[in-house]
Amino acid sequence: MASGDQIPLLAAALLCALLAADSAVVERTFHVGNLTVSPLCERRVITAVNGKLPGPTIRAREGDTLLVLVVNHSPYGITIHWHGVFQKQSGWADGPSMITQCPIRPGGSYAYRFNVSGQEGTLWWHAHASFLRATVHGALIIRPRNRSFPFRTPHRQVPILLGEWWNADVVDLEKQAFLTGGGIVNVSDAFTINGKPGELYPRCKNHTYKLEVVSGETYLLRIINSALHSQLFFKIAGHSFTVVAVDASYTKPYDTDVVVIAAGQTVDALMVANAPSSRYYMAARPYFSSAGGPPSFDNTTATAIVRYADADDDAPPWMPRMPALNDTPTAHRFYTNLTGLRRPGAPAVPLEVEEHMFVTVGLGVLACEPTQVVCNRSRGTLGASMNNVSFRFPTAMSLLEAHFRGFHAEYQSDFPDRPPAMFDFTNNSLNTDPRLAPLLRTQRGTKVKRLKYNATVEMVLQNTAFIGAENHPLHLHGFNFFVLAQGFGNYNATTARSGFNLVDPQVRNTIGVPAGGWAVIRFVADNPGVWIMHCHLEQHVPLGLATVFVVENGTTPDSVLPPPPPDFPAC
Template identity: 45%
Template sequence: MRRSWSTPSLHGVKQQLNCWADGAGMITQCPIQPNKNFTYRFNVIGQEGTLWWHAHVGFLRATVHGALIIRPRSGPGSYPFPKPDKEIPIVIGEWWDMEIVQVERRAASRIFDDWPRSPTINGKLGDLSNCSGFIEDNYVLNVEHGKTYLLRIVNAALHEQYNFKIAGHEFTVVAIDANYVKPYTTDTIVIASGETVDALLVAGAPPGRYYMIAQAMQSPEPFLQIPVLMSRGVVSYYPSKGSTDDTPIMAPEMPDQHDATTSFYFRGNLTSLLPQSVPANVDEQLFIAIDVGDICSHDGSHDNCMVTRLNNISFHLPTTTSLLQAHYNNNMSTSAISMLKEFPRCPPSSEFGYSPTSVGTAVRTVRYNTTVEIVFQNPYSSGMFSASNPMHLHGHDLFILGQGLGKFDPVKDVQAYNLVDPPVRNTALAPIYGWTAIRFVASNPGVWFLHCHMEKHVSSGMALALVVEDGPTPETTLPPPPADYRSCDGGQNNRALADE
């Protein structure tokens, strides 16, 4: 019988002074063993909007996930936008023909050419899929003419960024990652893995039926191409005179699947609803090169040696002690974490793909209340592989200061930072062949995972651990673990899946 080890993570919940409940396997705790349980206790003080939860061991979040909706304490009438008539969660997921266990094992063997059969919209494959000779059902959103619907959109897919459209309609984006933005009108929402978008939909089109489409994006040729991944739902007006199941369904015109421009400008048009208190002085500056590397000596013993890396280090999870446990016990050393490495401020070389790759548990330690600025730089030469990478930091929200294409210019690009009303997110997308810059205050003691939210990237090394030290008072110090904390015991390891 196949059994799973897992931990759920509350994606985007800040877990202030509560790192023990963050749920990242082998970062904050050992995974929960089969037939065991663990109760997560947390609060969402100061947060409202759409977040989500998912498994945080291996590829299990492909099927273990759900929306987490935080409404204002005073009720929906206090939203900073017109009160919607109804709220609808829209979860973009995936259907895999192969068992997730097998997908994960193949990825661990550096086999990255497995893809889902189709995306799903609220669990439905849609009528573009034909399984066993039967057309699959569409997710159907029934609407009434003239009413307003708040769509709470979550991208729970393992890897891909998605374009989301509804024929004949526009959206007004009002929040991202549980942070309000100035209302922004668009006919296309672009949402990367791990992100959430709240958008108002006014049912103002002529009564009828309209396709709702989620379409995956991918890097351009000549790089490895995946099948076209698209799922369709239906927005159906009711009651609608003369509209039947045979009524033609209007389809939207979708961007090309290789089009990165729509994503770039969608993000560039987002600003916070209110001015933000962005720290002017930066204490810690990191330049992080996102890249692929080679870990083999080419002696013929391996077929595929490619890994992902940050500043030339491919992240390796500890195997016997979680990082948080080691940190709390003042034992963050090679005796407890055998492959411990200090994460450098910048890569050893400015040339992507040419410097040696090391493997280790990369950790960066910062003092409490430090203002940290990070520039994430993707390969910018058209001759090298580049992808859009959603970089997610646990335990903190991020000011998204700017983004650009090509190589980051530390003089010119800094002058264009938005320090007035930057969007606030928990995930920052580094665009294909480009960069993005973030700033945040490390005011939450603990060990926090910083990683790409594309599972094949984090599992192959695109990650690091950020240690935030305790502050000077009891109120700024990480409390002891809860009595039922899942620590590691003896020779227990961190394998995500086991056969019995």
């Protein structure tokens, strides 16, 4: 008979066995190929998944295993990233091109297999090669295992994917920008809500998404910003929200009438259909945070219609009053008022830190590449960097494979913990100070930061004002992180640390580093493999705004990176 001390252990083991037995394998097939659409009354051929824009929503439960076979019928090399999935012991399925894998060649296929244990909420998937994620993306919804939310059960759950549309081939746009334009991409022609731009653009058939609601019911809106280059304000006329999660991490309920969402982020918001029976616009328009940067941007507004079941269809929809395009106080208030929901068993903020990093983030000047058709050889071209290193992606082998096989010549393990010099990072006159000219020019390199398994990392992310200061949404693959603090100006450790939230900070995988400001994040490197951290404003990635963490193996079988699967794509 078991002793009293053994009974809790036996009960825990039995519970784990029951949960494991209750998990499932969710199998899907993604056919990537051409799709003809006409969002703005002009027929365009795009790259899409399973003939849909957005692509198919994947629904799973916490603990399930996903097996997604991607078959590439397109003319481009393709990868799929499962944005926000930890990929514990499945780093080969993470997806960023030339970081964890080589692209799936046209005519080829690759089966992504990974587990979603310990995660629930709204994530998403998207292409991670070229600008293809503009049209190759979709929702990934992980429901609680016990079907119980830490908030009132909604009547319905609705994915809301906010996107960006060009009346042009996005691959051609990227080529043009980086061969002749120094990395400046033409502004988009429209924003979209669930693939449709809405009624404020040229009117076409079936160009507006419609959500029908029942008076008195509660709806969980799973909002995803899949736009390439834009942060967005999101509102619904006559209604307010209660934010209950961000980036698939629960928050304390936060009441607001506006959601602010950076590229790559997700927000779960409850909406009660408690307005008079009518039709209401939901609207998304950009939050333009740049100061001193390129002046052109898409200042249009996407709309969809929330229609009450018994509403008069002849009544014009009500339009919400949207924030100003540059309403930074509203954006900052939303981002900083969110706090994490403390739940039993959830990770606490680690208090001891082994790795301290101070990382500058921003634009700069790079030497011209030989492939650039138009480039001023003396002045250089637009670049971006972290700690003055513009990340150069490898071309012959992915970094994960190089790391696994011990081919260390493919990268350098000397990404700096600090910038070359400390200065007034947010001074708009930096460009005219000849003493800082060396800091304006960044250097290309495939530099990584090596981390011991289970090391705690604290990063101060400091925006710079070279060329232009803007909010950079930085996404870390393979991990969630605690957002301890964020603010404007130059980071001051003495004053900032007194305001660190070490009790209930919000937990994210993508942080919008304020324009002309800073943010402090902390995470535990408990996931062996190779993980990129990059700006989710897509044009900044080929400019070099990225770095990579190489996390070493631990000492137990579940802390060791396994070998690649047999169908792993070759370069």
